[in-house]
Amino acid sequence: MSTPDTNESRARALVDAVNAAAGAGSAPVGVLTPLTGPGDPVAGELIVRGACLGVEYLRTNGIADLTLVVQNDQYSAAQEGMQRSAVAGLAKLAMVDEVVAVVGQWHLRTAEHVTKTAELLGVPIFVENGHNTITARQRRTLFRTYFSIADRVPMIVDFLAEQKLTRLGIIAPDTVFGATMAGTLQAVATAAGFEILRLDFPQETTTDVRDELRQIKAFQPDVLINCGVVRTNYMVIKQATELGILPDTQMLVMFPFPMRSEDYWKLAGAAGNHVVWPATAYRPSWQGLTPIGQWFTQAYLDAYGSFPPDNALNAFTDITVIGQALASSAAAEPEALVQSLEHGTFDTWRGPVSFERGPEHWHHSPPQFMLMQYQQVGQGFDDATVIYPEDVRTGDYVGPR
Structure with a gap:
């Protein structure tokens, strides 16, 4: 019996393909994102696309080798609600899969609960949404490269x-x-x-x-x-x-x-x-794309025939930031990664990014x-x-x- 062609099946196939090329000792990174309803599975699939291309970029350039562990944060949402489903997914990634970091949180309604849990478990997490107060809580494990509602x-x-x-x-x-x-x-x-x-x-x-x-x-x-x-x-x-x-x-x-x-x-x-x-x-005619941004947009165009949307870009950015931080980290584990993220400067599509503990943008580097x-x-x-x-x-x- 053939697998149904869905957002989730396509996303998992991409992850399987990119993981097949991983070397021994590759660092596991979780992708906790919506791949079925009641969430937005289109956004989730785009996030997975960006994450997979991020892994390919890191390998191609000899920066880091990652393995992705994808978790549908809507897995049990129909039975117990989106928040419980997403928190359970985060716990699995952190405690069972032992990922060094997590990306992919798209829905504001799950992000607060998930990032609170990530803080309790000590795992670094990047969110791909504009939640108003989430970074203002000054959680040590929370990072963001996207702009907020308050911005x-x-x-x-x-x-x-x-x-x-x-x-x-x-x-x-x-x-x-x-x-x-x-x-x-x-x-x-x-x-x-x-x-x-x-x-x-x-x-x-x-x-x-x-x-x-x-x-x-x-x-x-x-x-x-x-x-x-x-x-x-x-x-x-x-x-x-x-x-x-x-x-x-x-x-x-x-x-x-x-x-x-x-x-x-x-x-x-x-x-x-x-x-x-x-x-x-960010768009095709913008002249400010750095070499890493140009690599991503061309790779996405080659793979999918269109210019990548910003949620794919955000996931690519967060994965490549994690890879760069791991390259200078004392160990491929969450605490050492947090240290590297806090003290490093990272190459992105719009130039260098760092994560300061600022009063308005704690661990948050928004684009223009x-x-x-x-x-x-x-x-x-x-x-x-x-x-x-x-x-x-x-x-x-x-x-x-």
């Missing part, structure tokens, strides 16, 4: 104020990401004198937000803030279009799913034009970020306009009307 919201509010778009209709699911994003935006925008209507809905059970959107339409916002996550992000767009909110109202989405441009235009349609989203500088906009239906994300901040702007903001 991006002030920039968003400054941009909206510059454009005099100060009446916001916010719709958000009750996930950790949705609630944190909406709450942070509401607090910062309110302090800046904005008028706000915020409406929340249950992520898992909601299939219709038309009543909430009707209230937002009656509010006559300058901007529709779509905090939807997987599934509900496009549900909001579709139903806002049905009700006539889109395309005439500016829409701002709070994580960079429009960067998957083929999926975006297929699911959002023409009403998704003029969308604005926060993103990093900006706001992008599609200004023509069907654009690829490399053609999107960077509209903010001024020092990286490639074109002016264009409103939908």
Whole structure:
């Protein structure tokens, strides 16, 4: 009987292939990520792709030899919830597989529980999400190379104020990401004198937000803030279009799913034009890619026929940072690796990265970020306009009307 073609089966096949080339004594690194529902298995598969290419880069350049141990953090989520499933996966990786580090945490709703457990078990962990407070807890074993919600919201509010778009209709699911994003935006925008209507809905059970959107339409916002996550992000767009909110109202989405441009235009349609989203500088036309970044983008293009999305990039970055740290570590074990991570400087796609114990960015080295906009239906994300901040702007903001 053939194996079903799923996100998980493809991810595991990639890991098996990369592990087949491992030498004796290779260091085990865990990849704890969603590979089935109710999480986001597409993101999980992309994270595994990035991690596998990271291992290949380290071997090709004689830096380190790693073996990946993949764990679906949604394995038992249907029975006992996402948090318990993810924590159990972390415990297995640390205590049974005895990994030296873990990467791959994508969902904010599991990341807090998983990183707390990693701290208790003493295993270094890199997260691939923008959880607002996770690094501020100053856990010794937690590291991040991605930007947080708290990093991006002030920039968003400054941009909206510059454009005099100060009446916001916010719709958000009750996930950790949705609630944190909406709450942070509401607090910062309110302090800046904005008028706000915020409406929340249950992520898992909601299939219709038309009543909430009707209230937002009656509010006559300058901007529709779509905090939807997987599934509900496009549900909001579709139903806002049905009700006539889109395309005439500016829409701002709070994580960079429009960067998957083929999926975006297929699911959002023409009403998704003029969308604005926060993103990093990373894309094909960006001239700042270092040699390691160029290696990764070309290797991904050769393997998968497209430019790699940022979640694959983040996993690649974290794996290669771990490999570089292991190369200078006193031993291939968690405590020695933490020491190397804290004291080293590491080559990444955007230049050197180190992990300081700073008050705002404890063990957290975020990339530069900006706001992008599609200004023509069907654009690829490399053609999107960077509209903010001024020092990286490639074109002016264009409103939908």
